[in-house]
Amino acid sequence: MFAQLVVSGIGQGSIYALVALGMTILFRVTTVVNFAHGELFMAGAFLIYALLNALGVPYAAAALAALLFLFLFGNAVERLLMRPLANAPHLSLAMMTVALSYLLRGGVRFLWGGNVRSLPPMFSFAPIEVGPVVIDAQDAVIIASTAALLVLFFALMRYSRFGKEAQAVTDSTRGAALVGINVAAFQRTMWGVAAMVAAVASILVAPETMLYPDMGARVLLRAFAAMTLGGFGSLGGAVAGGILMGIIEQLAGGYVSTAMIDIASYIVIIAVLLLRPSGLFGRAEVVRV
């Protein structure tokens, strides 16, 4: 049972890891904590649902459309909502993302109502059996795709020019501007990229999960748990924290009670922030004035 729970936990956790990763890259480059990130994920899932049901396009086409749309949407959000507040206090920037989250949730509720919807499974091959552990087909796809994506992402961050620019902007926006990086344009692109990573999570998870307007808020809190657990602002920490969070949830559900699945992430957030705010892999922060 333990191994089975861990495997399903990794499947769930991959989604949390992707959402947390998107929030972390955005946070590193813009210092904005995006409270609307769960809703970007939710909007991506509903977009796929709409394309599949209304237009009957194949899943791959719907997935591509979702990626493209969320990239553009992320850019638009930065340009229209965040850029005008560049010199405003940090509280206003955070409030803006809160307002955006409610706008997206309200928009989806307005268009589709509050009912729970679902999509047919994307893959119908038989579950994979490894000894006593049964890996669901969709879980297998999610875990494999997430792993491939993470390798690609970390290679990009490490070896490409884009990754080096991201590191420069993270270290110091002023320094990056001095060496010729267009920081505003870079941050805008990053909003697009972060939204696109959220769309990847929606593409992977849409066929096996229930779609409803509040699903984003649920995932947002789990992504926060992942980020706090792994150390806020650490890319690797967000991924490790996400997968760990998925496993913790499944273990709590399996050994304690299924009601615990819902609150495991809240308890993790509260416990980590009170006991060890730098998380498992983060470094304690020193502020100089």
Next chain:
Amino acid sequence: MSRGGAAAVAALLILLVLPPFFVDDYVQFILDLILVYVMVSFGFNIVLGYAGQLAFANAAFFGLGAYTLAICLGRLDWPFPAALFAAAVVGGAAGLLVSLPALRLRAYYLAIITLAFGELLRWTYVHASGLTRGSSGLGVPAISIFGIPVASDRARYWLFLALAGLTLWGSANLLRSRFGRALVAVRGNEAAAAAMGLAPAVVKIGAFAWSGVVVAIGGAMYALLLGRISPESFGLSQLLLHFSIVMIGGLGSLVGSVLGAVILTAAPELLRDIPGLEEIIFSLLLIGVLLFMPKGVAGLLGRLALFRERLYLT
């Protein structure tokens, strides 16, 4: 206060006491609801506007107040004043508790932990059904104060008016005191405030505790007004309403809080019938306020220089 000022305040008080004699039942209910949200907004504004802390625990304080009152009245048969006092104490204690992470280095830790705290409480309301009756909702019995029954919306109006008035008076005095000035100093620059001998940690804890007390009393009033409370009343849409009232009224302005509560509570019922519409309108209003009038409606009035001094402490 000048003689003219005193006369104006007296006239305002008389005007505020009169409505129950004239309005119909529906308007009376809306007026009561406005007073509830005036209260909530006073409390939230202290944390969000004056202390400048992004915290999502407001719906949690609100729910704690409502449930504490309902449980003390209905389950323990406490008299109303004792139940109200209990709600205030529980709210204050919760405020104290969530302020602990505000003392850490990073500001958004607070936002995240308060978000988790609120959801955790909502889960508790659903699952502690022995105490809260879970999702089916908990009834709130009618009350009397020292033998006088307060059972209609009209009677409740005067009770709520008195509570809101006392809170406004208390909050305004608090914000003009040494503590209030310290709060604004900490918001401006924590290091500078500490260098001047203030203790930022103590100031923040105080702000959260007072906010918890005020919002929990608002929640208790809400429970009395509705007569039945259930967990879904204290979730994210409740929080959106609180945010909107404070931001649209004006951050860091108690008068703005009153304005925000009046504007948003009186928003047509129509919004509630179409799914999602309330969220869309309120969030668009929030975005508009953030982009075009960062000080809210109170800031707009202040720009007319009518009563700049009165509206803002800062």
